[in-house]
Amino acid sequence: MATTERLPTVRAELISFSVNGRSVDVAAPGTRRLSRVLRDDLGLTGTKVGCDAGDCGACTVLLNGEPVCACLVATGQASGCEITTVEGLAGRSPLHGRLQQSFLSHGAAQCGACTPGMLVAATVLLEYNSSPSESEVMDAIGGVLCRCTGYRKIITAIMEAGANPVLEASPAAGAAVGARLVRLDGKKKVEGSEIFGADETPAETLGVRVIRCPHHRARFQFGDLDQFAATHPGVMLILTAKDVPGIDCYGVIPRFADQPVFAHHEARFRGEAVAALAGEPDALEGFDLAKFPIRWEELPPLKTIHEALAADAPRMHADREENVLVRGRVVCGDVDKALAEADVVAAGEYETGFVEHACIEPEAGFARRIGDCIEIQACTQAPYMDRHDIAKILGIPPEKVRIIPTAVGGGFGTKLDLSVQPFVALAAWKLGRPARMVYSRTESIVSTTKRHPAHMRLRAGATRDGKLTALDFSADFNTGAYSSWGPTVAGRVPVHASGPYRVPNYRAMTRAVHTNIVPAGAFRGFGVPQAAIAQEQLYDELADRLAIDRLEFRILNALQNDSPTVTGQVLGEGVGIRACFEALRPRWQAARAEAAAFNAGAVGPLRHGVGVAGMWYGCGNTSLPNPSTVRIGLKRDGRIALHQGAVDIGQGSNTIVPQICADALGAPVAQFDLVSGDTALSPDCGKTSASRQTFVTGKAAHMAGSKLRSEILKLAGACDCAAVEFGNGSVAVDDDAKQKVLALAEMPLDPHGYVITCEATFDPPTSPLDEDGQGSPYAVFGFGAHLAEIEVDLDLGTVRVLKVTAAHDVGHAINPTLIEGQIEGGVAQGLGMALMEEFFPGKGENLHDYLIPTAGDVPPVESILIEDPSSIGPFGAKGIGEQAVIPTAPAILNAIHDAVGVRIHKVPATPDRVRAAILEKASGGMRG
Numbered sequence: 001m002a003t004t005e006r007l008p009t010v011r012a013e014l015i016s017f018s019v020n021g022r023s024v025d026v027a028a029p030g031t032r033r034l035s036r037v038l039r040d041d042l043g044l045t046g047t048k049v050g051c052d053a054g055d056c057g058a059c060t061v062l063l064n065g066e067p068v069c070a071c072l073v074a075t076g077q078a079s080g081c082e083i084t085t086v087e088g089l090a091g092r093s094p095l096h097g098r099l100q101q102s103f104l105s106h107g108a109a110q111c112g113a114c115t116p117g118m119l120v121a122a123t124v125l126l127e128y129n130s131s132p133s134e135s136e137v138m139d140a141i142g143g144v145l146c147r148c149t150g151y152r153k154i155i156t157a158i159m160e161a162g163a164n165p166v167l168e169a170s171p172a173a174g175a176a177v178g179a180r181l182v183r184l185d186g187k188k189k190v191e192g193s194e195i196f197g198a199d200e201t202p203a204e205t206l207g208v209r210v211i212r213c214p215h216h217r218a219r220f221q222f223g224d225l226d227q228f229a230a231t232h233p234g235v236m237l238i239l240t241a242k243d244v245p246g247i248d249c250y251g252v253i254p255r256f257a258d259q260p261v262f263a264h265h266e267a268r269f270r271g272e273a274v275a276a277l278a279g280e281p282d283a284l285e286g287f288d289l290a291k292f293p294i295r296w297e298e299l300p301p302l303k304t305i306h307e308a309l310a311a312d313a314p315r316m317h318a319d320r321e322e323n324v325l326v327r328g329r330v331v332c333g334d335v336d337k338a339l340a341e342a343d344v345v346a347a348g349e350y351e352t353g354f355v356e357h358a359c360i361e362p363e364a365g366f367a368r369r370i371g372d373c374i375e376i377q378a379c380t381q382a383p384y385m386d387r388h389d390i391a392k393i394l395g396i397p398p399e400k401v402r403i404i405p406t407a408v409g410g411g412f413g414t415k416l417d418l419s420v421q422p423f424v425a426l427a428a429w430k431l432g433r434p435a436r437m438v439y440s441r442t443e444s445i446v447s448t449t450k451r452h453p454a455h456m457r458l459r460a461g462a463t464r465d466g467k468l469t470a471l472d473f474s475a476d477f478n479t480g481a482y483s484s485w486g487p488t489v490a491g492r493v494p495v496h497a498s499g500p501y502r503v504p505n506y507r508a509m510t511r512a513v514h515t516n517i518v519p520a521g522a523f524r525g526f527g528v529p530q531a532a533i534a535q536e537q538l539y540d541e542l543a544d545r546l547a548i549d550r551l552e553f554r555i556l557n558a559l560q561n562d563s564p565t566v567t568g569q570v571l572g573e574g575v576g577i578r579a580c581f582e583a584l585r586p587r588w589q590a591a592r593a594e595a596a597a598f599n600a601g602a603v604g605p606l607r608h609g610v611g612v613a614g615m616w617y618g619c620g621n622t623s624l625p626n627p628s629t630v631r632i633g634l635k636r637d638g639r640i641a642l643h644q645g646a647v648d649i650g651q652g653s654n655t656i657v658p659q660i661c662a663d664a665l666g667a668p669v670a671q672f673d674l675v676s677g678d679t680a681l682s683p684d685c686g687k688t689s690a691s692r693q694t695f696v697t698g699k700a701a702h703m704a705g706s707k708l709r710s711e712i713l714k715l716a717g718a719c720d721c722a723a724v725e726f727g728n729g730s731v732a733v734d735d736d737a738k739q740k741v742l743a744l745a746e747m748p749l750d751p752h753g754y755v756i757t758c759e760a761t762f763d764p765p766t767s768p769l770d771e772d773g774q775g776s777p778y779a780v781f782g783f784g785a786h787l788a789e790i791e792v793d794l795d796l797g798t799v800r801v802l803k804v805t806a807a808h809d810v811g812h813a814i815n816p817t818l819i820e821g822q823i824e825g826g827v828a829q830g831l832g833m834a835l836m837e838e839f840f841p842g843k844g845e846n847l848h849d850y851l852i853p854t855a856g857d858v859p860p861v862e863s864i865l866i867e868d869p870s871s872i873g874p875f876g877a878k879g880i881g882e883q884a885v886i887p888t889a890p891a892i893l894n895a896i897h898d899a900v901g902v903r904i905h906k907v908p909a910t911p912d913r914v915r916a917a918i919l920e921k922a923s924g925g926m927r928g
């Protein structure tokens, strides 16, 4: 993982080809990747690079009409050829304009990182076949990965492109909430003009390359760095720990911050940064980092929870006894007594592995110094948190740091933590020139956070008539070398491990344990998906022992408005879990009958099964302040500036927050100008995580919109019920008595540059948990239940998911299309977690070996939206992002048991594990 001999210089040659109908001559080495020439030399950044290895398909372009991965084509091979990129699709024929429209109207682009590749791949199919079948579409896009959408809306958009899709008109004033509004940032995504982290390079920008530890644990000593710099003229700066001017320690939770920008003497995980080189990009690229002067002394690593907890294990952080970062605990009632008295008790032990986020966009961005300030433009989920940590690292006030978030090509939690930011900031700060960095896929995988592996043990008890009486749950999470979001996972899981059920006697204990592995952090659900895998399988066991239908067992125990949760919180409203389960009942009964009929007639190795699982998820931080502040300004031209700092990572906050604000104000969405999460322009809307942006930022937007309406009415001397109409340069206010027109052009501007500015802050009402974890950790919960229908091959151990039906209580569906997109994407990630995704540190650090679901893996998903509103959320809305992923994996695992009678205790349920369980059962040794 390190180089410093210069590789032989490759000479540039003049290569001519045509791009999007235009002839170009490029001076480049013939071996240079076509993707790079298109992006760097021709500025066609619509072509994305997700892997540089032919695995993701993001770079798909047409070469003489055939789709190719541009990262695998040497530019010399393109000589004399005709290339079409996403930027050229619309000009190719009306068909392509229709395809782009279809992507917009079906919500087929979320983050948009895969969208150019998808559109190009679909183009070829549609040129030959204007009404393709589902399987033809799946074949056509089979080589392009999407991590957000679950593919279903993409497939539909392609199949229906020929139907001349018409985009619905933007909703009128007061009609935005509930509308299937096309995402406001969608056009740029389908045209390839959206700017992601790697898509801009200011003039005179330097490159940065990081030297990373190749071992799980190693001491190191640098050689002669001065001599190295002197003999490598392209290298302008070598950065190590001693070059950090401020505090060399950062972390997403300040109280637990423990990660250095560069390791000091000992690296604690494979992939940890120890030094960085900054210099002219071409010169840096030519160095073999393995030759950097550093001597490694490999040390025995602690790789597993078991090793880290051993009595003789070395302590990884001096202040953390037993290598335990933090413990979580929620206790109510008397769980031992209740289990002893239960009519039926089931017990189980479950394990899950590391899961890689696999965002299609790797981490990227640049920094530039402007006087005594630093600006960082990068992909991030948390601009204000980045600002805080960069200020600390550089030793300057936060006001001197400006974070400009780009579009984010998938985040799912991993882009909450710093990645390229400290390296480019340090280089730009010291050299006074912009510095840029784009992680390679391998660098992204080895150095960024993962989903926590969990080892969980639990026992549950119930009465003879099916009432849950007790759950005893304990879990250890492998949190890796540094804290990241380990405390959040260890704290959130005990609150949620009961599932959405009334459990009167409860004990949940967790530990986040340090190991010499890349830090585990936030990944959609903060540990709750792992807990659901255990608890939902165990509840099936209980139901089976009681001979009660598994869905009816859940309905019988589902939380209700007046039920106390395991933390003693009585929500009093909006507990929609029972409605979710009941919505699944018709399909559950039909699917069970169909599976039974199939199995009864089966002569070959295939068996069908049906599984169900429930979930709940508290929106926002656990018992911690969690505010969002939104500012809106009425401009002299009658338009409204909406400063909302919620970063849209594909989930749709750029659309949903304006929808909410528009209806609160009484203006059409089309009247709004969105101002992004740039810390110099917008107030802090907190991080995009924990399903909080619709709920928390949406509520702040609702409050700000209502305030502006009140201010306008006050100016006009009108009553609350007056109608307000926004015109060109004026606002007309009508009430029964009179009409008044505010001539905005003549009105003075306030310090923000608006005629009227309103700001509102919302912080969800929660209370701290006591030492038994009792209290009100969240103001609002989302609820949901999934039903999975699957097919198992007894001979091969393979599992195919045939259909998922997903019912979610979202309070109020602000934009049903975007919510369905979250559900379908969540199902795809849950399917990956259940059946195929497992990261082994040190192995398969690419998208060839680390498998995520492709278009062919994800089944049809039927979404059922339940609206049991919260009086706290905006228009009653709750979050959906994390919720959508939680029940899929346990529903699939329960379906496997239903199909073939084996319980999978170690996830993912890969064919070898399923087959081994089937063989074990056949030999009479089955457990569980």
Ligand code: FES
Pocket (backbone or CB within 6 Å): 048, 049, 050, 051, 052, 053, 054, 055, 056, 057, 058, 059, 060, 069, 070, 071, 072
């Ligand atoms: S970037 Fe070319 S296939 Fe991934």
Ligand code: FES
Pocket (backbone or CB within 6 Å): 108, 109, 110, 111, 112, 113, 114, 115, 145, 146, 147, 148, 149, 360, 409, 410, 650
């Ligand atoms: S929309 Fe496909 S990767 Fe994000």
